[in-house]
Amino acid sequence: MTGPLTTRRATGMLRTFEDAGVLEPADVHVAYRLGALGGETREPVLLAVALGVRALRLGSVCLELDRLPALASGAEGEALPWPDPDALWAALRRSPLVTGGPAGPLTPLTLADTPSGRLLFLTRYHRQEDTIRAVLAARERSRPDVDLDALAAGLDALFPGGDGPDRQRIAAALAATEWTTIVAGGPGTGKTHTAARILALLHTLHGPGLRVALAAPTGKAAMRLQESITGQAAELGLPDGLAATTLHRLLGPRRDNRSRFTHHAHNRLPHDVVVVDETSMVSLTMMARLVEAVRADARLILLGDPDQLASVDAGAVLADLIARPVTRPANPALARLVNPAAAAPGGDAPLDERERERLGSAVIRLSRGHRFTGALALLADAVRRGAADEAVAILRSGAHSVTFHEPDDLDAVRAEVTSTGLALIDAAERGDIPAALEALDTHRLLCAHREGPYGVRRWSQRVLDWTVAARGRSLDPEHRYAGQPLLVTETDYDTGLSNGDSGVVVQRQDGLTAAFDRGGSLLLLPPSRLAAVQPLYAMTVHRSQGSQYDSVSVVLPEEESSILTRQLLYTAITRARRRVRIVGREETVRAAIGRQALRASGLARW
Numbered sequence: 150m151t152g153p154l155t156t157r158r159a160t161g162m163l164r165t166f167e168d169a170g171v172l173e174p175a176d177v178h179v180a181y182r183l184g185a186l187g188g189e190t191r192e193p194v195l196l197a198v199a200l201g202v203r204a205l206r207l208g209s210v211c212l213e214l215d216r217l218p219a220l221a222s223g224a225e226g227e228a229l230p231w232p233d234p235d236a237l238w239a240a241l242r243r244s245p246l247v248t249g250g251p252a253g254p255l256t257p258l259t260l261a262d263t264p265s266g267r268l269l270f271l272t273r274y275h276r277q278e279d280t281i282r283a284v285l286a287a288r289e290r291s292r293p294d295v296d297l298d299a300l301a302a303g304l305d306a307l308f309p310g311g312d313g314p315d316r317q318r319i320a321a322a323l324a325a326t327e328w329t330t331i332v333a334g335g336p337g338t339g340k341t342h343t344a345a346r347i348l349a350l351l352h353t354l355h356g357p358g359l360r361v362a363l364a365a366p367t368g369k370a371a372m373r374l375q376e377s378i379t380g381q382a383a384e385l386g387l388p389d390g391l392a393a394t395t396l397h398r399l400l401g402p403r404r405d406n407r408s409r410f411t412h413h414a415h416n417r418l419p420h421d422v423v424v425v426d427e428t429s430m431v432s433l434t435m436m437a438r439l440v441e442a443v444r445a446d447a448r449l450i451l452l453g454d455p456d457q458l459a460s461v462d463a464g465a466v467l468a469d470l471i472a473r474p475v476t477r478p479a480n481p482a483l484a485r486l487v488n489p490a491a492a493a494p495g496g497d498a499p500l501d502e503r504e505r506e507r508l509g510s511a512v513i514r515l516s517r518g519h520r521f522t523g524a525l526a527l528l529a530d531a532v533r534r535g536a537a538d539e540a541v542a543i544l545r546s547g548a549h550s551v552t553f554h555e556p557d558d559l560d561a562v563r564a565e566v567t568s569t570g571l572a573l574i575d576a577a578e579r580g581d582i583p584a585a586l587e588a589l590d591t592h593r594l595l596c597a598h599r600e601g602p603y604g605v606r607r608w609s610q611r612v613l614d615w616t617v618a619a620r621g622r623s624l625d626p627e628h629r630y631a632g633q634p635l636l637v638t639e640t641d642y643d644t645g646l647s648n649g650d651s652g653v654v655v656q657r658q659d660g661l662t663a664a665f666d667r668g669g670s671l672l673l674l675p676p677s678r679l680a681a682v683q684p685l686y687a688m689t690v691h692r693s694q695g696s697q698y699d700s701v702s703v704v705l706p707e708e709e710s711s712i713l714t715r716q717l718l719y720t721a722i723t724r725a726r727r728r729v730r731i732v733g734r735e736e737t738v739r740a741a742i743g744r745q746a747l748r749a750s751g752l753a754r755w
């Protein structure tokens with residue numbers, strides 16, 4: 150945009166909505182700028198633009214014009230002068246921002262009239278949704294040619310459970326017979342276990358020359374995927390050297406444009422199979438870039454947990470793709486390969502009607518936990534389903550793996566923080582890198598916010614103070630010391646570190662070095678080469694997504710915090726492999742479970 154970046158003060162309707170706290174000055178500013186550029190001055194239209202910008206800021210891809218009053222809660226929200234949806238729709242349809250105008254062909258806004266409501270988009274996001282819709286629909290028009298006898302034999306060998314409705318086997322059958330498959334499921338339900346078997350199956354069907362890409366939205370998640378797949382490679386006869394990478398690296402970053410890549414619709418990825426893990430964290434923009442870069446005759450396998458927090462940017466693509474209406478019947482070949490309706494003693498429950506319908510979109514949800522059992526798994530499931538009474542009962546059950554602490558009852562958190570902090574320092578001072586890296590992931594303290602009494606900043610200081618008191622020696626977070634945990638805050642292609650990687654400073658004979666675990670291989674760097682890192686004593690739940698720790702302590706914010714949602718609590722709990730400790734009040738847990746982060750989009754409406 151051109152012109153000075155002065156903020157015009159809101160007037161009229163926009164002022165009313167800003168004073169009520171619905172709009173922020175930045176929302177109003179963008180609306181006025183777009184209005185000025187496109188020649189639109191009508192207040193209700195500018196209000197809708199500002200509300201659309203606000204929606205994006207809060208994670209929605211579009212504005213639901215028929216549900217405007219739902220944007221604000223309480224009596225104050227109801228009292229606001231919301232525009233009449235029909236009049237607003239008519240005004241928007243004539244707006245130069247939608248149709249192009251005398252000021253130029255620029256159409257920054259797009260309208261969509263869907264069976265479940267009228268939507269206003271910023272055109273850029275509408276285009277991205279359109280890309281995803283069009284590419285996936287085109288991919289659904291055909292299915293890969295496979296030898297069904299060989300496939301059946303492969304499935305029997307890899308999933309020897311017999312005829313029961315083994316959802317992992319169904320996932321593999323889908324992945325072999327569809328171009329795009331979505332394998333959803335909570336932590337430890339075997340998504341990567343299944344992905345490894347899918348790769349083995351595809352290698353059997355298509356021969357050893359198959360080109361496979363493994364990717365995830367963050368470096369940490371990519372490393373976990375790589376570790377898991379390579380750990381199973383020998384057993385499954387997968388080729389050596391399968392490496393995972395971030396989606397950014399897979400698509401080829403460009404220095405001149407952050408949202409464009411070297412691989413795109415006219416320069417496709419060479420791979421025959423693209424497996425993406427932690428898809429819930431993939432933004433709408435990234436998903437659009439990915440699907441257009443995958444060859445039409447390559448398989449795309451999306452793994453993820455739709456109940457977790459969605460991407461930092463707008464959209465909840467995985468959840469939307471799973472929720473979209475099913476437009477075609479399940480692949481007829483499936484009936485020969487799996488038996489979704491059967492009941493088998495001790496096996497998965499038969500697929501319900503909705504699950505069977507979703508096979509048409511090649512979506513399967515794994516439901517049986519293989520990693521955690523007991524109270525931790527029950528708690529995660531109760532939170533996911535929104536069963537607050539159940540969750541509270543589990544928290545109060547006295548189970549070892551799940552404990553609940555009032556905000557001033559910090560003895561247990563302190564004990565674990567200090568014991569892991571001291572173990573980290575001891576190992577690092579001895580120069581024992583494997584032990585230091587192991588100690589790093591033993592326990593993690595998670596907060597919802599960065600700032601405030603329940604935020605990362607405050608709690609990091611507390612962790613440091615506790616560690617110093619236990620150590621009996623001061624530690625300066627501004628200076629590297631052996632045993633200091635580190636978090637990478639920006640991707641650095643020179644060192645190979647990704648945003649979100651964690652490491653630890655270790656004492657070596659020649660001085661201090663920073664050690665990072667890169668999916669089983671070690672990366673050692675002199676601390677002076679680390680550009681964007683910060684000490685890691687506590688982290689936000691958002692940051693922790695894609696990682697897991699043996700034990701997790703979750704500090705809940707105030708009940709009123711708008712960031713506190715069911716998805717946030719579920720994501721925090723499921724970061725723990727063995728035990729979770731929740732610090733907060735019962736009302737806060739209930740408030741979190743009762744508040745769902747709902748992100749408006751057009752994708753789920755298909």
Ligand SMILES: Nc1ncnc2c1ncn2[C@@H]1O[C@H](COP(=O)(O)OP(=O)(O)OP(=O)(O)O)[C@@H](O)[C@H]1O
Binds near residue numbers: 338
């Ligand atoms: N069918 C199965 N039989 C036996 N063990 C299994 C089976 N499926 C998964 N597992 C084991 O359960 C554990 C969790 O599996 P996996 O890591 O694949 O889950 P995931 O869904 O990818 O979890 P996350 O999202 O947390 O990474 C692994 O140790 C895996 O070997």
